[in-house]
Amino acid sequence: MAAREIDPRAPEPPYRQIAADLTAEIARGDLAPGSPLPSEKELTERYGVARNTARSALGVLREAGLVYTVPGRGTYVTDRPEGVV
Template sequence: MAAREIDPRAPEPPYRQIAADLIAEIERGDLAPGRPLPSEKELTERYGVARNTARSALALLRDRGLIFTVSGRGSYVTDRSDSDGQGDT
């Protein structure tokens, strides 16, 4: 999973650039449902950003329902295949 360069001069904030990169990985299937995302520490190293920037990127994905976080364990890709609105009846 090659990270794209973060452009600190771009109009889009770095955390949104990271989120866009992770969304692309999810959509390509590089990050499959149920699989863990890189940790905040790994994201800081991968993109050369502060931990709060990595945390904000993950928060954006969580707010959009693309990932869920388990305290002390990490963040995982949400399985959206069963979100057809029909429930488990």
């Protein structure tokens, strides 16, 4: 899936723009329950951001209950994402 371009001048910080993009992918079913999300490294390449920015975006999704992380294995879409209709 092609990433939307991050606008560094937008009022919304880049990590929130990435989180919104990934949330939309989950809502559309592009990232189905149990599917792995791109790694932090893949997100940095996909969006042209720093690793901490990618990490923050994944943190937003975790806090929203959309994904969970297994240390050393990756981040996955939850079986029943709370924030997605």
